[in-house]
Amino acid sequence: MKSLKASGHPLANSAVQLQSLQSEVADTLQLPSFHQKLAGAGLFPLQPLEPAVFQVNVGKMCNQVCKHCHVDAGPDRQEIMTRETMQQCLDALARTTIPTVDLTGGAPEMNPDFRWFVAEIRKLGRKVMVRCNLTIIVANPKYQDLPEFFREHQVEVVSSLPFYNADKTDRQRGKGVFDSSIRAMRMLNAVGYGQPDSGLLLNLVYNPNGAFLPGSQESLKRQFKRALLDEFGIVFNDLYAITNIPISRYLDYLISSGNYNNYMEKLVNSFNPAAAAGVMCRNTLSISWDGFIYDCDFNQMLDLKVASPVQHVRDFDERALNQRSVVVNQHCYGCTAGAGSSCGGTTA
Amino acid sequence: METYYNPEDLKKFGQIGEFQKELADKFFSYYGSVFAEGALTAREKSLIALAVAHTVQCPYCIDAYTTDTLEKGCSEAEMMEAVHVAAAIRGGSSLVHSVQMMNKAKEISM
Ligand code: SF4
Ligand code: SF4
Numbered sequence: 481m482k483s484l485k486a487s488g489h490p491l492a493n494s495a496v497q498l499q500s501l502q503s504e505v506a507d508t509l510q511l512p513s514f515h516q517k518l519a520g521a522g523l524f525p526l527q528p529l530e531p532a533v534f535q536v537n538v539g540k541m542c543n544q545v546c547k548h549c550h551v552d553a554g555p556d557r558q559e560i561m562t563r564e565t566m567q568q569c570l571d572a573l574a575r576t577t578i579p580t581v582d583l584t585g586g587a588p589e590m591n592p593d594f595r596w597f598v599a600e601i602r603k604l605g606r607k608v609m610v611r612c613n614l615t616i617i618v619a620n621p622k623y624q625d626l627p628e629f630f631r632e633h634q635v636e637v638v639s640s641l642p643f644y645n646a647d648k649t650d651r652q653r654g655k656g657v658f659d660s661s662i663r664a665m666r667m668l669n670a671v672g673y674g675q676p677d678s679g680l681l682l683n684l685v686y687n688p689n690g691a692f693l694p695g696s697q698e699s700l701k702r703q704f705k706r707a708l709l710d711e712f713g714i715v716f717n718d719l720y721a722i723t724n725i726p727i728s729r730y731l732d733y734l735i736s737s738g739n740y741n742n743y744m745e746k747l748v749n750s751f752n753p754a755a756a757a758g759v760m761c762r763n764t765l766s767i768s769w770d771g772f773i774y775d776c777d778f779n780q781m782l783d784l785k786v787a788s789p790v791q792h793v794r795d796f797d798e799r800a801l802n803q804r805s806v807v808v809n810q811h812c813y814g815c816t817a818g819a820g821s822s823c824g825g826t827t828a
Numbered sequence: 829m830e831t832y833y834n835p836e837d838l839k840k841f842g843q844i845g846e847f848q849k850e851l852a853d854k855f856f857s858y859y860g861s862v863f864a865e866g867a868l869t870a871r872e873k874s875l876i877a878l879a880v881a882h883t884v885q886c887p888y889c890i891d892a893y894t895t896d897t898l899e900k901g902c903s904e905a906e907m908m909e910a911v912h913v914a915a916a917i918r919g920g921s922s923l924v925h926s927v928q929m930m931n932k933a934k935e936i937s938m
Contacts, residue, residue: 645903688899695900699871703901 483554501810521753525805572796584611617664644707652689691739694721720825725814747813755820758827879914
């Protein structure tokens, strides 16, 4: 499987995605726009809170090509953050007290400057989270010491695992992904990750492998814990249940499988004002591989930059950024459905 | 093509109160309580509902509880086993009546 970009798919274009979302919600289904819904909940325009997470997307290169990928990442994607841009991120960070840096991609570990960047962020005394797809650890001998590297820098590992069996996981993320993920989790467990009282956090991310919403996070966590321990002897700390956002490859899946209308209708009808108040963009800033600033990773993929005179990390100014309003659009319904969704799981 | 069953009607289930609000409200409140976490987990209840839906052959319920079991993190194997439980009970409940048939046959036969 190729990325949408490499296969010349129209949905590789963010404007086409936005247009599709717009026409679906407003024109075909005649549903209220996200702006209207937010206004109804007294939340429009959406205001940011104190930033708590500085998220950096260090590139779109990935060893996997998952069907639901909102980044359209894959081995064929060359966009990668340079060390110069990383330095600009570090300079920006140093001028703030933002406690957590969340590194994502693609497979962030594939960026040649990844380890340097992690070490530099740690020198600034900030906590580092890595969105690790697990399989990268066993993809190539040069990555096999990643668990050790993570441990050394007290990195929190956050890993996608769509299901606790091979069938569902492989259908979503590619053949063999489940077995590789199990091997990688064993390696992480072996250096202390997920073990009680080690302080080394291994958190899993569950997202539905189809056109439906995630169920109760607590219940899913119990199931995953039991299944992974009983069958594979694997332990982990927490599980975050997140909703698939209807953009990029997941949008392509929805349209080509005929699930698009129903899914959008379900998202809109499940709008929860409490979830809307807790969306992650309110306390996150998201930097793209080329240094531009966004409200979240999803806005980044849709090329919706922050509504602020400060749009690049080289000009980073926390005070000016805090005066912006969050840029929202129809895809945001994915964050506000039911119990809500963010990188840290349910929000309400 | 017009059929008696329209998938869109499932979404209108909540509107049955239009003709008898009080009873509908009572039903939905009861329904909500039945499916809440209790001595059985909501997940177990969803699998039971899926099996029962196949027994009463309600297309709306099959649709709704297929989605619901998936949302609750059930595997396809669990879902199909639940349907087999329904099928086994259904088949068994027919077959167990054959004892009555056998009794009667023996009673009236030489
Ligand atoms: S979802 Fe993650 S692991 Fe999968 S292709 Fe996208 S970036 Fe890579
Ligand atoms: S998609 Fe981004 S901007 Fe929209 S609600 Fe979610 S986090 Fe906020």
